[in-house]
Amino acid sequence: MVGVSPSNEIAQKTLTAHPDRFVGAFEIEPNKGIEGIREMVHMYEKWGIKAITAFPCGYFPQVPINDKKMYPFYAKCCELDIPIFCCAGIPGPRVPFKPQHVELIDEVMYDFPELTFVTRHGCEPWTALAVKLMLKWPGLHYSTSAFAPKHYPKDIIDYANTRGADKIIYAGYFPMGMHLDRIMTDMQTVPFKDEVWPKFLRENAKRVLKLT
DSSP states (O other): OEEOOTTOHHHHHHHHHOTTTOOEEEEOOGGGTHHHHHHHHHHHHHHOOSEEEEOGGGSSSOOOTTOTTTHHHHHHHHHHTOOEEEEOSSOSSSSOOGGGOTTHHHHHHHHOTTOOEEEETTOTTOHHHHHHHHHHOTTEEEEOTTOOGGGOOHHHHHHHHTTOTTTEEOOOOTTTTOOHHHHHHHHTTOOOOTTTHHIIIIIHHHHHHTOO
């Protein structure tokens, strides 16, 4: 999954040349209001994006996960039947963390029961809460982006090995922070059960992103 935008020619060329290997995702800007919705629809119609992404703590001004500025984007995701991948938990940059508190997801899933919401970047230090919410809401998932496999939270590994095999999705962080060689070397020590691996590495993403 690669980030594509109206100005990102490299991503556009990648999607055009290798549609069998890459899918597009669009980073929304909720502070733009209806213009942001128009951009999202344009990227869906022109580039066939399979998801949108969001960084609540990174917007200026910040836009919490449950902020009503986000609601039109959640509604449009339901209408287009695509997921949102949204950062949750303490962010790496030195900005206030409150917009990404995992508890905020509960209200969103209540208001949008059809939404497929995938957390990014760890949900720490509220991984136990994230698990409880995934048990509660069918559309809520967790991706392992930005974490080296040896640092996957124990709560998430235990959940995948018990009731959550269909909810945990592999995601890397290349080229932003970790090379694929590092990720896949560390991956060999992750204690997932044998039956979890196919879902974690492939099947869950195929289902959420609706890949053939």
